[in-house]
Amino acid sequence: MSIKSGKNHYAIPGIIISLLINIAVINAQKVPISFEAYHGYTGTIDYLKKVNAAYPGITELMTIGESTMGRPIHVLVITGMNKGTTIDRHIELRNKRKENIQNVPAMKIHQGKPGHFIGGSTHGNEYTGTEVCLYIIDKLVSAYGNDETITKLIDSRAFYICPMINPDGVYNSVEKGIAQRANSMNKDDDEDGRINEDGPDDIDGDGFITSFRYRDTEGMYVIDDEDPRLMIRLGRDEKTDKQRYSVIREDIDNDKDGKRGEDYESGIDLNRNYPESWWKDDGFAGGSGTYPLSAPETHAMAEFFTNYRNILMAQFYHTSGGFTYRPMGTAPHSRLNPADVAVFDFIMGKKYLEIIGEEVPEAWLYPEKLDQYRKELQGSDADTYSKSRGYELPRGWRVSYNEEGDKRYGYGMATDWLYAQYGIYSITTELWNPEADIPGLEVRDDENRRAAVERALLKYQDDRYDGKLFIDWKSFRHPELGEGETGGWISRYSRNNALPGEPLLNVCEKHWQFELFRASLLPEIIIKDLKTNIIYSGNTSEGTAKRDNDEFRVETGKGKGRYNIIEITATIENTGALATNLADGEELPGNRQDVAWLVAERNNIEFLEGRPFVSLGSLGGREKIPGVSNNPSKKEVKWIIAVRDNTPLKIVVSSLKGGTVYQEINVK
Ligand SMILES: [Zn+2]
Structure with missing residues (x-):
């Protein structure tokens, strides 16, 4: 990335510098946080505000909506706020809106970076997820400037953390001590004229x-x-x-x-109120609520994800069980693109099982032998979908779709919606498995394991x-x-949540490690090998340049100034592990191809070869995905232009989910 730092450097006496460094080390955790007690609604809001105040350079506290009871739904954005760029900082709107009509707000800096969403407490009584979100926030902000890898990650990616998707449910469950899974609704459930x-x-x-x-x-x-x-x-x-x-x-x-x-107060299950497969096959309502996104909380989520199309990773924390659901629950295996399945299972699932300490399926360890495993499964009593994949999904990494009974799990679930409609690697982790998360917990053998x-x-x-x-x-x-x-x-x-203190910390640490791994998979685009070649340089007065078969013709005009014909070539490369889109990504409505622009003052440039922007498709990642032929991770771009002398030129590469980067061109 080419970023100009406008910072001035002042000479500071040595003693002050060393003092500042000491303070920085001591205060690496500027906002102390403890997991000896649950934060609940009040503690969470308080923590988010303090972190935002302490780290203005890397955080933004957004309010994406309001719950039924008027509580804010916050997303804390963590990213280097003075790092990166967005496409609208380089390319002007062709058709400007009328004066005073602000219907095209400027993009936020983080919209130009690959995004990673982590959300907790869709179900209000599953607030372990809220705690894991706060833990991840603490790890990220405290590491900024202290840990090189994480600092780079925060500068180049955008984390969107929503600790409470259902703040009313969390408030009632933690503060009032009445477990509430659903959102709140001002509804007269028993039709006696009184509410709640x-x-x-x-x-x-x-x-x-x-x-x-x-x-x-x-x-x-x-x-x-x-x-x-x-x-x-x-x-x-x-x-x-x-x-x-x-x-x-x-x-x-x-x-x-x-x-x-x-x-x-208890209203509807928010994780059945999303648009994906909300309807039954017969056309009747299957999901919760009166229509998809009828709840203010899911509505806020939909607006948020529609505004932040840069998000490629999403995690929704629930409890309990200690396993992860990857898509899908509303549709069978055949609905997924095999390339996405490979990323989910061989890359993410494998890592997840290692972190939670469960056995990794052999097929994931030796994917080159997948055909052999597939053959072996044919004679077994495995279900149809496992047979077609070549392996059965393990306990710890599964789909909620009932593959044996060929039945969907539910209607209108968030993870399916984001995967199928927004092209996001979305997953749902069911946090908290006492036997795994409390090392040394003495569980004696019993027919009734639960007891x-x-x-x-x-x-x-x-x-x-x-x-x-x-x-x-x-x-x-x-x-x-x-x-x-x-x-x-x-x-x-009660059983639903990780006990505070050590058990909760164990849950937090594992899932921080997993999301850190997932963030490290995000794409990262660079512009390299930029070359310019002056084909023609004339002290002619202003004119037009035309391509005539294989020749360039410059027609002298009436103005003054040099007119150069330049060939520009560069390589656009995705150095991140994963491609800039899911396998179906650019085909999804609302998604688009990665694009490279050559930008200059419009009246000073004429394109002789190439257009102002070049479509790149979806750039593949550097990670070899078993069984999948990756898209190329790099593409050459080439332009031949006629341009007035001293006109600033730059290449801007914009990918919806892979980020935006630019490089200024020094014509030599
Ligand atoms: Zn849940």
């Missing part, structure tokens, strides 16, 4: 909304023999001689309509958190259900 009047309640007044258990011959729970604090859920037809219990959230019938918790993990977690919180995350059961008389007991995990710490 019957939600969960702290019935025993201990400050926490936990659970209420009561004896019930129809109940689906029994008390665990080993740890009587634990309630074991029975299978649907499971028989038992033990006392059966029902377990509900602490709740009473606030509006006296005979139902509990039937009209709370064994629950027991281990209860013991872990006894030892590490002084038993403060779980409220012991105590007698309580429920006004509607009679005698029973209140108690259980404090909602905030």
Whole structure:
């Protein structure tokens, strides 16, 4: 990249310099952050504002929309704000809008860089993702200027981090302690003329909304023999001689309509409200909401992704399970371009499995033997899609589409939408697998693995958190259900999220490493081997130059000045690992080819060979993708121009997702 630094250098006495350096090292983490407690909505907003204030040179805090309850949806942009360029800084609009009509805002500097989106808490009760986002923010900004690789990454790429896609859900789940997966809606669910009047309640007044258990011959729970604090859920037809219990959230019938918790803030599942495959095959609504993007939160996301078409990577954090869904969930394997599958599985999936410590499929380690693996699978009981790929997807890296049953997982999901409609390597990671994320967690063998993990977690919180995350059961008389007991995990710490402290830090570190790896795959365009050759230089007065078969003819005009005929050649190369587009990228509506422009004052230049811009297709990456013949990663460009002397010339290369770079041309 060719960037002119306008910075002045002043002489500073040596002593002051060394003092400044010391301060810089000590304050590498300018905004301290701890993961001993969840940040929730309030802590997250506070942290984002502080980071933005402390790092104005590399951050921008955008508000991309507002939740139902009026809370801002923020995206923190992290990129070198004085590094890079955009196409509109070089090429003027041909048809200027009327004065005072600002309908074409100037591009932001980061729109000229490959973008990487990371979002958390689409589901409000899955706020581990918010924490991982904050951890990644801290790692990025603290490393800037201290770590060469990360500094370069921040200067040349744009990170877009949205810790809370569903801020209302996070607020209710963390601050109020009422787990809320959906967004909030001002909706009269029970049609009694009142809105959100019957939600969960702290019935025993201990400050926490936990659970209420009561004896019930129809109940689906029994008390665990080993740890009587634990309630074991029975299978649907499971028989038992033990006392059966029902377990509900602490709740009473606030509006006296005979139902509990039937009209709370909780609205729709945002991850079923995106446009991709929102409709069923029969044309009826399949997704959530009244129409695709009906929720203010998904609407904000759609506007954001439409404005920032430079984004090539996207990650949506959910919980739990400790695995990743790559596309697709709404359509079978055959819907994906094999070249994209190769990038997802052989490059990203392989790395992910290594990071989470799971076995990598043999076919991914030896992709050159894929045909052989494919043959071997034919006689097995593997599903059709695995047979066509040549391998079964492992536990840790999978699709949500049900390949065995040939059924889609859901409708209107974010990851599918961004892959299919925006050409983005989008994935969804289900964070938090206690057995992997708490090293040394003692889970004893048991037929009921889930119960064994629950027991281990209860013991872990006894030892590490002084038993403060779980409220012991105590007698309580429920006004509607009679005698029973209140108690259980404090909602905030229940199974859904990584326990704060060490377990959460382990989750954060793994996923920071993975996203750092993905960011390092992004394309990076350079202009090199720029050569100019003056074919004709005349002290003629201004005239026109024409190409006449193989000859150039300069017709003398009436003005003055030298008129040169110059041949310009250069190589445009993508030195990044991945191509500037997904395999279908430039064919997708709204995507486009990479383009090289030769820019000069319009009245001073005439193109004799070549046009002002040259389409380059999609430049391939340097990484060899198994089974895929890459597009070439470099292309030659050539122009022959007639240009008035001393006219500044430059080459500008603009790729939607590969970034914009330029180089000034020194005619020799
Ligand atoms: Zn989720």
